Amino acid sequence: MSALNGDTRGWLEQTGFTVRDEGLWREALTHGSTGEARDYQRLEFLGDRVLGLTIAHYLFENGRSDEGRMAQRLNALVSKQACADRAREIGISPHVIMGKQAREDGAHDSDNVLGDVMESLLGASFLENGFDATQALIRQLWDGALKGKTGQSKHPxxxxxxxxxxxxxxxxxxxxxxxxGPDHARKFTVRVSVHKVGEVEATASGKRDAETEAAKLFMEKFG
Structure with a gap:
């Protein structure tokens, strides 16, 4: 796989990643629309698990919440939206390698794509630098969310x-x-109903997110 351009390597290192194998990091930033043999999907799978373990460890260490409350916060902190938020904070979008049509369709700013690439970068970091270094970087990038109220209120x-x-x-x-919508910008519309009360619909970039938004809107209307 070809090397990174200089701007992207500099951005990665400035963000806190340690880059040695440029091909690995290019893979972590490559969207399936390019037609290249390797894209970010396998690294995303790995990064998702590294992120989940890191956040779970943090929640266990910091506080005395019961399992249910820890699970509630964990789900919020590792959600696609949370990953996309971190991706926007560090400026991933310009560095994602994708086909011209996908970029024109807005895939470079899709929550799904940005969240996936954030996880794939964590997977690359794990392979290059090990768990401890990646855990430290995750805690740094997620610091505001971890110390804030993300996931503390009851899930809708x-x-x-x-x-x-x-x-x-x-x-x-x-x-x-x-x-x-296309795979990279899929939109799900979910209807939630309660018998003899009513129903509402909501649309989001993931099925779970749409269900969450629908529940929130239902409670606002009928709760």
Missing amino acids: KSALQEWAAGNDRRPPDYEVVDIQ
Whole structure:
């Protein structure tokens, strides 16, 4: 695989990554639309696990929350949205290598793509520099989210579930009613309904995110 351009290598090192094998880092930044033999998907798989373990370790070490509350925060802190937020903070978008059409379609600013690339960079870091160095970098990049309120409030789906039970209603029913857009910019529309109460719909870049937004909107309307 060809080398990185100088600007991208400089950006990676300024962000905190240690670059040795440029081919590995190019792979971590390469979108499937290029047609190249290697793209970021395998590294994203690895980085997702490194991120999850790092955040879980942090939550275990810092605080005395029970398993349920730790799981709630973990899910929020490793979500695609959280990864995309970190990606925007460090300026990933200009460095993603993708096909001309995909970029024109807005894939370079898609939550799905940015979140995936953030995870793939963590996977590359793990392979090049090991777990300890990558864990330290994750804690630095996620510092604001870890010390803030991300994931501390009750998840909208849990809140809706409890509301339905507390009002002697059937559990909420979630249904995907529409999927649109290319793979890199897929939009899911989910309808949530509670029998004899009502229903609302919400659209987001992932099925889980759409369910979460629908639950939030339902509670705002009927809760």
